[in-house]
Amino acid sequence: MHQIFSRQSIYGWLLLLPAAILLFAFTYYPMAGTFFDSIFNEGSGSLSSRYNGPLNYQMLMIDPVFKTVLINNAIFALGTIPVSIGLALMMALIVDQHFLGRSLVRMAFFTPTVLPMIAVANIWLFFYTPDIGLIDSLLAFFGIEGPNWLGDPDTVLSAIIVMAIWKEAGFFMIFYLAALQTISPELKEAAKLEGAGKLYYFRRVLFPLLMPTTLFISINAVINSFKLVDHLFILTKGGPDNASNLLLYHIYETAFSYFDQGYAAALTVVLLLILASFAIVQFFFFDRRIHYR
Amino acid sequence: MSEIVIKNIVKEWPGVRAVDNVSFKVEESTFTILLGPSGCGKSTILRMIAGLESVTSGSIHINGEDITKTDPSNRGISMVFQSYALFPHLNVKENILFGLKVRKAPRKLQRIRLQEAVEMVGLSEYLERKPAQLSGGQRQRVALARTIVSGQSICLMDEPLSNLDAKLRAEMRDEIKSLQQQLGLTVLFVTHDQTEAMTMADQIILLKDGRIEQSGTPYDLYSSPSSIFAARFIGSPPMNIISPGDLGVVTKSNAGNGKVLLGLRPEVIAVGDNTIKGPEMEVAGLDYLGSETLVHLVRGESRLIAKLSGECELKENETVKIHWPASAEHYFNHNEIRPGQ
Numbered sequence A: 001m002h003q004i005f006s007r008q009s010i011y012g013w014l015l016l017l018p019a020a021i022l023l024f025a026f027t028y029y030p031m032a033g034t035f036f037d038s039i040f041n042e043g044s045g046s047l048s049s050r051y052n053g054p055l056n057y058q059m060l061m062i063d064p065v066f067k068t069v070l071i072n073n074a075i076f077a078l079g080t081i082p083v084s085i086g087l088a089l090m091m092a093l094i095v096d097q098h099f100l101g102r103s104l105v106r107m108a109f110f111t112p113t114v115l116p117m118i119a120v121a122n123i124w125l126f127f128y129t130p131d132i133g134l135i136d137s138l139l140a141f142f143g144i145e146g147p148n149w150l151g152d153p154d155t156v157l158s159a160i161i162v163m164a165i166w167k168e169a170g171f172f173m174i175f176y177l178a179a180l181q182t183i184s185p186e187l188k189e190a191a192k193l194e195g196a197g198k199l200y201y202f203r204r205v206l207f208p209l210l211m212p213t214t215l216f217i218s219i220n221a222v223i224n225s226f227k228l229v230d231h232l233f234i235l236t237k238g239g240p241d242n243a244s245n246l247l248l249y250h251i252y253e254t255a256f257s258y259f260d261q262g263y264a265a266a267l268t269v270v271l272l273l274i275l276a277s278f279a280i281v282q283f284f285f286f287d288r289r290i291h292y293r
Numbered sequence B: 001m002s003e004i005v006i007k008n009i010v011k012e013w014p015g016v017r018a019v020d021n022v023s024f025k026v027e028e029s030t031f032t033i034l035l036g037p038s039g040c041g042k043s044t045i046l047r048m049i050a051g052l053e054s055v056t057s058g059s060i061h062i063n064g065e066d067i068t069k070t071d072p073s074n075r076g077i078s079m080v081f082q083s084y085a086l087f088p089h090l091n092v093k094e095n096i097l098f099g100l101k102v103r104k105a106p107r108k109l110q111r112i113r114l115q116e117a118v119e120m121v122g123l124s125e126y127l128e129r130k131p132a133q134l135s136g137g138q139r140q141r142v143a144l145a146r147t148i149v150s151g152q153s154i155c156l157m158d159e160p161l162s163n164l165d166a167k168l169r170a171e172m173r174d175e176i177k178s179l180q181q182q183l184g185l186t187v188l189f190v191t192h193d194q195t196e197a198m199t200m201a202d203q204i205i206l207l208k209d210g211r212i213e214q215s216g217t218p219y220d221l222y223s224s225p226s227s228i229f230a231a232r233f234i235g236s237p238p239m240n241i242i243s244p245g246d247l248g249v250v251t252k253s254n255a256g257n258g259k260v261l262l263g264l265r266p267e268v269i270a271v272g273d274n275t276i277k278g279p280e281m282e283v284a285g286l287d288y289l290g291s292e293t294l295v296h297l298v299r300g301e302s303r304l305i306a307k308l309s310g311e312c313e314l315k316e317n318e319t320v321k322i323h324w325p326a327s328a329e330h331y332f333n334h335n336e337i338r339p340g341q
Helices: A007-038 A055-062 A064-095 A102-114 A117-128 A134-141 A156-181 A185-193 A198-227 A230-235 A247-256 A261-287 B042-050 B092-102 B107-121 B136-150 B166-183 B194-200 B218-223 B228-233
Strands: B004-013 B016-026 B031-035 B057-062 B077-080 B154-158 B186-191 B203-208 B211-216 B240-242 B261-264 B270-272 B280-288 B292-299 B302-309 B319-323 B330-332
Touching: A007 A261, A055 A261, A064 A102, A064 A156, A064 A198, A064 A247, A102 A156, A117 A134, A117 A156, A117 A230, A156 A198, A156 A230, A185 A198, A185 B077, A185 B092, A198 A247, A198 A261, A247 A261, B004 B042, B016 B042, B016 B057, B016 B203, B016 B211, B031 B042, B031 B194, B042 B077, B042 B154, B042 B186, B077 B136, B092 B107, B092 B136, B107 B136, B107 B166, B136 B166, B166 B186, B166 B194, B186 B194, B194 B218, B203 B218, B203 B228, B211 B218, B211 B228, B228 B240, B228 B261, B228 B330, B240 B302, B270 B302, B280 B302
Parallel strands: B031 B186, B031 B203, B077 B154, B154 B186
Antiparallel strands: B004 B016, B004 B057, B203 B211, B240 B261, B261 B330, B270 B319, B280 B292, B280 B319, B292 B302
């Protein structure tokens, strides 16, 4: 008979304890704390904080900036995720082959991942600088007057999406590359003997076998699309007119520029809910259709 | 007609000559085995025939047609890989039909071929299973079924039994052999296991260091090995190679030339007491195998293994006399070439 507090299970609980403490202190307790903060308004030196129920959540509904950042974030996610995953797969397929200078190409593809986002933002700031930046200089060479990429609400979000893809794809490539190397070359040879072309092999064999990796990457990509905002500090600060503002940056501004902790907490709860629902859908919907070895 | 002819085939990688000027012919509907130790080039030859490896020089002909540079899928061959190369995400049925689907065969044909093939290899109950849910022998059968549905009359097999345990291996040997005869397949089979070669082959091609050491029927290779390598590679335990002078015997060939080596199969040696006529040796050890006993004999530098049937009453360190019929003697030169060849 197994008892919850038998001698054996006490050992078990003790072994779990360090991890449990860390998880509780740094994940679950802050999550619960955030939720409580979101239903109290901010106290100050003279006023204690008090319960204000769903007020912060009602405010979400009428906050135009919240609506803008949600839409922006959706565009940012849709713009970055499929392209960076597709690019990652393509790069992995390229550097999985044998050719001269393969290590060099692998390194080149992976370099953006190693750079801190702040550094990346600085590099791209140079690319995007109006008139004297790299892109506008190139365009000027062909006699085209380039736009102010980061200053124009029409181009700023796309400019940031391109940069994020450049930063992310190399990281995802590593996972695909690792997965490709576990696939036996005999499969490719067997398919070749049966008359399967490269495309057929990719569609029917390689891609299905890479699905677990694709799922893992796509969950990460979704999280990253909500999490990565470092570049906004350097490039646009969310502007112009919130055209490049993203949810997490909005939370940051609300909490630390406007000092509205309660509202920031409510925004955070929304962010957590969005991420959790994505993860659940991806996990439960795709998991059934994926072959795991 | 589905014969394979290999002419002066060479495979070189930078600094290595893996296959060195090999020529042979595989007759239609026969079972040919490429046999040799690891690194002898046997798999490379098979892969060149399959078109998975390019040929440095020489040519490959199937049915009289030069296919040295033909695409693998147009060579009219099927192949069974060492690890079976089953697609892990597809079930047994999809695995078997993979090739027909690629070639867009009509559904009706697919169904008929599938039915035939799975009955032949006994997989009817496992069609919906994934390869991971099958045993080694069943996976092997899926690979065979894939060959059968392909309808190709030439089948290349690259050590397909090496991942199976001994009992299953013996079973699959029989099955593959009977399948080959039933379907009239032309099979080229790579192995390093001489038992497989002896039991299955119509023709054995023994390779060493990328060259053909000897080729012929199992009987030819066993009864008249052309070199010490061939003599010791085929047969278990391997042929004893001794210097007759060390045993103090005079044989018809060492009378004039002391350099000639004597080869004796372990089973031709009779062991007995003083009543038999022959050199004296000491029993160094006994391996009891049930139906037979291997007797290790020493005398000075010379060592011999004799295979006696059933139990034997010899004891270690006992001195015995040995005898063999003169007709069972093989002679080899020190440079491994048989005199007169």
